[in-house]
Amino acid sequence: MSGDSKSGEWEGNDALKTWVSDRLLALQGFSTPEFVEYAIGLAKQATSAADVVGKLEEYGLAFSDDLHLFAEEIFSNVPWKVSPRKQKAYDNEDGIGTGLGKAVFEDQIEFIKESMLKVDDEMSIESPEISKAKSELETLHEDRRTLPIYAHRDSLLKAIEEHQVLVIVGETGSGKTTQIPQYLHEAGYTKRGKVACTQPRRVAAISVAARVSQEMDVKLGHEVGYSIRFEDCTSEKTVLKYMTDGKLLRELLGEPDLASYSVIMVDEAHERTVSTDVLFGLLKDIARFRKDIKILISSATPYASKFSDFFDCAPIYRIPGRRYPVEIQYTKAPVADYLDAAIVTVLQIHVTQSPGDILVFLTGQEEIESAEEILKHKITGFGSEIPELVISKIFSNLPTELQAKIFQPIPIGSRKVVLATNIAEASSTVDGINYVIDPGFCKMESYNPRTGMESLQVTSISKASADQRAGRSGRTGPGKCFRLYTADSYKTKLDDNTPPEIQRTNLTSVVLSLKSLGIQNLLNFDFMDPPSNEALLKALELLFALGALNKLGEVTKVGRQMAEFPLDPMLSKMIVASDKYKCSDEVISIAAMLSVGNSIFYRPKDEQVRADHARMSFHTGNVGDHIALMNVYNSWRETNYSTQWCYENYVQAIKKAIISGFFSHSARLQNYGSYRTVKHPRIVHIHPRSGLADNFPRWVVYHEVVLTTKEYMRNVTELKPEWLVEIAPHYYQMKDVEDA
Structure with missing residues (x-):
């Protein structure tokens, strides 16, 4: 087969592997599946046949005419390869080339390499290492030994032993998330208590726990498990527990000193979620009176010093990761339309x-x-x-x-x-x-x-x-x-x-959690980056209006019930109130639907009309968005009682339960189809995707207001204004709800 052959001649990957194996046998007298994979992978990354020759020589093959011929053949015939002739026509030293590109389309963006700008703060990038292809039969334990963190295992464990709090900087691909908890288990830390590793996202907690259970050859949910909102895959055997940061925060409500844990590892701490920032303050306090607990903060490089300073100058341990070079290119001039660009x-x-x-x-x-x-x-x-x-x-x-x-x-x-x-x-x-x-x-x-x-x-x-x-x-x-x-x-x-998220989010849920933990003076709580006093006071006011706090700022019986739910306090109050109106099952379904955000209905661009028609089918009778969500849930469950909610008193009970949590979110119809909120008046509009968008009821209660092109109310339900005074007499008077 000559160097002019095209990759299209290969009928499949097996044919290519067979050819490479035969050529290697002729070259060096032996061939292995690993080396065949390595040679093919090398050809995919190489920029020329000479590059292939150089890498094969580094591997240990002696230079010869046959080796040079093999390099030319494999470089020309590996699939996905752009031919050197075309590549030369495409590339230029300033960035993306102009060869075939101009022949295909006229508009182009001009880029310039970062390296040509001589920027003072240029990123340092390590040289790439082309890893040899691994056999499919290679064990997970061998995989663990190839991770960058493996070489640092002993020194890392020594640092953890010597320091109560340690900030760990683990570069991408270092293996810190999967390996550190296992190292701690192997070192005996789990004999004194569980090892927790928090993640900002639920998907990460699940996938990492699954991987670690495979590496330890145990069933997921036994020695290794995960715990996220509404799902607990752990048992009495569990010693390594992956969980969301919010889940650990909730565990603190039942176990304020985290006595069942020997090590807490806060992973991906640089993402600075609200739960992570609150955990920082609580863990810092726990570490002061529990000298036997270890706190590990896993961070990206930019935040390491900040975390170290917050935890009383905790030492920083750095683990190198797999890093390949990344060439940065900038536009030579600003672009007018970034989507088009x-x-x-x-x-x-x-x-x-x-x-x-x-x-x-x-x-x-x-x-x-x-x-x-x-x-x-x-x-x-x-x-x-x-x-x-x-x-x-x-x-x-x-x-x-x-x-x-x-x-x-x-x-x-x-x-x-x-x-x-x-x-x-x-x-x-x-x-x-x-x-x-x-x-x-x-x-x-x-x-x-x-x-x-x-x-x-x-x-x-x-x-x-x-x-x-x-x-x-x-x-x-x-x-x-x-x-x-x-x-x-x-x-x-x-x-x-x-x-950080804590400086740009509603703090009502955070304040209720901290109050439930017995932290009364929130203004003096040890936040890494404190939220505004105004945001804290607004949260306190709402919790008082919901009946979760008394006049002294202490948690009430209702407040403790609300704190048991891993939900926004307004949703929690809605559920607590549903018991009074004998509609808990329905209201819990609505709360569950609301808690997942705006993702109940999928609206693809090419099927918007059909999607809107399907969504509106749940709004028959102008029942409002909340009841429509319940209809969706009932349809999904395929129950036989879907008509029961149609009775007026039944719908009223559900609406009253909703208002019990969201009475502060009420609005009255104004001229020209806009609405004015009753408390803290401002003009808002019903979201165009609401089932009531074209009906304009006189009074509504809404789940939230979001600012996009206008200030829109999302998830809207019609109400009777007298219900506001009936349900929240401490918040509304008759003059507030009388129609002009």
């Missing part, structure tokens, strides 16, 4: 860059579906001029089975592009990503305690997020990151870090 850059990469998948960060579902539609249209227009481009997407409202498609293999010779929100910054690694496109924006939630309104607005990302995004291209091999903003914008316009 992202689409153009995808196509530039597809026709000018060597094989590898693309990850594009966008701000939300609407942008992702627009980009998908435009890309499909453009690719169809190019026809057979360019290889196949497989489009995948991931965002929070996307059904789980569709999210899983980003991990599915694609046909040989094609390329995958993943369109994602910022949840892809720290989620599971998608193998094969070599290129990242970063427009520099995300949607961020914020909370205004003065108005009680939450907003979700597009804003610039931080430098920390930009670096995290770039790193996604270097997880499994060398990568490139194309930033759709200038180097000057990165240096001067992006904040160093994203503001």
